[in-house]
Amino acid sequence: MFRKLSVAYCFVALLILTSCSTVPTTGPSLGTPVSPSQVAGFDLIVGADGNELPSGSGTAAQGEAIYQARCQSCHGADGEGLSSATRLVGGSMQSEGRPIRTVGSYWPYATTVFDFIRRAMPADAPKSLTDEEVYQVTAYVLFMNNIIDREAILNRDSLSKIEMPNRHGFIDQSNIQ
Numbered sequence: 753m754f755r756k757l758s759v760a761y762c763f764v765a766l767l768i769l770t771s772c773s774t775v776p777t778t779g780p781s782l783g784t785p786v787s788p789s790q791v792a793g794f795d796l797i798v799g800a801d802g803n804e805l806p807s808g809s810g811t812a813a814q815g816e817a818i819y820q821a822r823c824q825s826c827h828g829a830d831g832e833g834l835s836s837a838t839r840l841v842g843g844s845m846q847s848e849g850r851p852i853r854t855v856g857s858y859w860p861y862a863t864t865v866f867d868f869i870r871r872a873m874p875a876d877a878p879k880s881l882t883d884e885e886v887y888q889v890t891a892y893v894l895f896m897n898n899i900i901d902r903e904a905i906l907n908r909d910s911l912s913k914i915e916m917p918n919r920h921g922f923i924d925q926s927n928i929q
Contacts, residue, residue, distance in 0.1 A: 798867035802912030805863065808883040809907035812900065815892030818885050822874045831855075831896045841896045845921055856897030860922055862914035866890045866906075887911075 798804045820829075826838050833839030836852060843852030851857070859865050870886045872878050881889065891906045899914065900906070 798863050798870070800861040800863055802863040802908060805866065805908035805911060806883040807908065808887050809905050810884055810886075810888030810891050811905055812888075812891040812895030812902045815885075815888030815890070815895075818881070818889050819892045822881070823889065826875060831893065840893055845918060854897070855893055856899060856917060858918055858921075860916055860919045862890070862894060862899070862911050862916055865893065866911060869893070 819827075827833055827840050828838075831839070831841035831854075839852065840855050843854035843857035845851045845853070845857050855865055866886060869889055870879070870881065870883070873889075874880065887906045890911070891900060891904065894900045894906075894914070895902050895904075897917075899916065904910070
């Protein structure tokens with residue numbers, strides 16, 4: 753029995769040594785090079801000013817069906833969420849207890865709501881929504897928070913002009929010495 757285990761350990765050690773000796777000495781070989789078009793799929797960040805917003809548009813009326821199909825299971829039928837982490841609507845930053853952070857009470861820029869939805873949602877299939885669908889879902893989430901009207905058209909121009917309720921609720925750290 754001991755002899756069989758010893759032979760098995762030696763065989764495993766030999767396999768490890770053999771595989772290590774085939775590693776290139778010029779550097780790691782981590783895969784095939786990516787093309788600029790593949791990299792472009794990762795360069796999706798939209799800042800507060802909205803300069804990086806893609807073309808497309810949408811309304812809350814259009815976004816409701818997408819929300820029901822793709823978002824409701826985590827965020828609830830009315831955005832109430834299944835937990836405080838998934839709550840989208842209501843909340844308050846001025847509460848006596850711990851603030852409840854939602855899109856309507858916390859987010860300072862509508863463009864970053866778009867950015868988050870585009871890159872991270874739905875949680876089970878991030879980046880699976882088209883830009884049109886992201887505009888539509890963003891519009892629906894903003895509508896649920898009473899920030900825009902149901903028929904308001906969101907696009908690269910209108911989204912960056914939305915004044916979020918907590919836009920001025922943050923401290924500008926750049927001026928603090």
